[in-house]
Amino acid sequence: MNRFRQRGSECGPAVSSGRLVRGVVGAAVLGLAACYPAPVDPVGLPPTPPSFVRVPYVQQVTDSSASALWMSQPGSVDTAWYRVPEVDSTWTRAVVADHRYGTRRADFGSLPAASTVEYVVSAGGTRAGPHPFRTAPSEGTAGEDVRVLLFGDSGWGGPAQLELARQMQRDDWDLSIHVGDIAYNDGSEEDFTERHFRVYVPTLASTPFYPAVGNHDIRADGGQSYDGAFLWPEPFPGARYFAFRWGRIQFVSIDTSSMTDDVDGLRNGTGRQLDWLRGVLREASADSAVDWIITFQHHPMYSHAVGISGHGLDRSLRANLLPLFERYGVDLVTAGHDHHYERTWPIRDGRRVDDGCGPVHVLSGGGGASRYARDITNTTLLATAQRVYQYVELTVGADRIQGRTIDRGGQVVDEFSVRRYDGTTEGLPGRCSR
Ligand SMILES: [Fe+2]
Structure with missing residues (x-):
């Protein structure tokens, strides 16, 4: 569903074949399409799962901690879990809290540096994940590129x-x-x-x-x-x-x-x-x-x-x-x-x-x-x-x-x-x- 308004932007004069076309004449000849955001084309993008407005994404990863953020439907009951497979295959439940302005957050702590972590978020019974990410190397450590x-x-x-x-x-x-x-x-x-x-x-x-x-x-x-x-x-x-x-x-x-x-x-x-x-x-x-x-x-x-x-x-x-x-x-x-x-x-x-x-x-x-x-x-x-x-x-x-x-x-x-x-x-x- 596209609910975007069509608005002007800070676009400039349109161009043709690499040649600058200035002013009203150029805009009229080429049309103003290049100056306005195209509607979002959902073709090729999978639908967002029910209960989620934004599916989870990883944030603020350090050498010992990380967070997942997401946005779920109002009233959704959300849970989050994480594990470090190379250390322990058991899932640990994370505390879920409100972040800011409608976004929710789960924090993952006591993580080993430079390691793969997996996490899962469930919102209103819909599960997203498991998703892997890598923690940062320890500060000052020379590791891989x-x-x-x-x-x-x-x-x-x-x-x-x-x-x-x-x-x-x-x-x-x-x-x-x-x-x-x-x-x-x-x-x-x-x-x-x-x-x-x-x-x-x-x-x-x-x-x-x-x-x-x-x-x-x-x-x-x-x-x-x-x-x-x-x-x-x-x-x-x-x-x-x-x-x-x-x-x-x-x-x-x-x-x-x-x-x-x-x-x-x-x-x-x-x-x-x-x-x-x-x-x-x-x-x-x-x-x-x-x-x-x-x-x-x-x-x-x-x-x-x-x-x-x-x-x-x-x-x-x-x-x-x-x-x-x-x-x-x-x-x-x-x-x-x-x-x-x-x-x-x-x-x-x-x-x-x-x-x-x-x-x-x-x-x-x-x-x-x-x-x-x-x-x-x-x-x-x-x-x-x-x-x-x-x-x-x-x-x-x-x-x-x-x-x-x-x-x-x-x-x-x-x-x-x-x-x-x-x-x-x-x-x-x-x-x-x-
Ligand atoms: Fe800008």
Whole structure:
């Protein structure tokens, strides 16, 4: 059942054969279809089982704990169970509680690190699962390569999103990071249910999902639906930014979208989020148990796209965040908001530098939302830019992050390698001197 309204969006001028067509004339010739979300196409998506509104998905996995979230019909009596098969085949009953804004939650504790866990949730007599997931390696432990799914600007509900979802579910992921705009057009409860949770059922059941909040995700209700949908390690009550460790990786999710003083502060160089971010990066940079720092946020600091109001690079964020990233050795900076894909060379102080001498910026905004018609300005900083629907698979190893960018047909459209960047606080190695 599709109950979506047809609404305008922040789309830009339509494009034909890669050529930018501007203004009213272009829109009239090509029609405005590209500017409006297509209705969700349920073909190929299994129906949601009775009693569930959203089937269970795994959240906030650490080296010793995890949670499952789901949404069931009002009045449903729900239970949850979990086990670690390699330790004990007996199922343990989890405590079920309300999370926020209609979502329910079960917490799984005393889990061994780097182990497979299975869980089952029953709502009103309908069972979902068992679903497996892997716990994180112990903090600071060097284990196997970590497989990270990176995508953004996905929740459009059209064929491109569904095709990408099918590609994603063919793979096994340790975790997923999303650079925002998870549920168009307004981030309502229904937008999240139909355009996110229903689309990625097998992937979300077994892959911990960590979001960065996008501007579309909090339009409908000030972010209540967003806050209710996910679980993250809040550094402060109500904060939508957070940090977590996975083995030897420090992940940092930055909120560039909420209408709060915390977010304004990122752009004017003050405030709690900026202070918190500086502290997280400083600590990670000084910690010998951290090999990699990966950040994710919605608005990009490097985007070579031009032509749409409110898009392209965010100069205020660049002014306040980039010095921190470059000082404290962020290796990979990821963002979305612009509906295409691009990757820079390593950059420091606004210049291209050698591998391992500055952060690499990846813009992964091709997750399914209508691609903007725009010019992509080629510069010496840009390794590649492509107007494709895509996601990125990151394989984080001891010495390199290997990246592969996959399009809706499953083809690899970019491959890259990121070498560790240690920042400038301890003095750069000689190879990075200019
Ligand atoms: Fe956006």
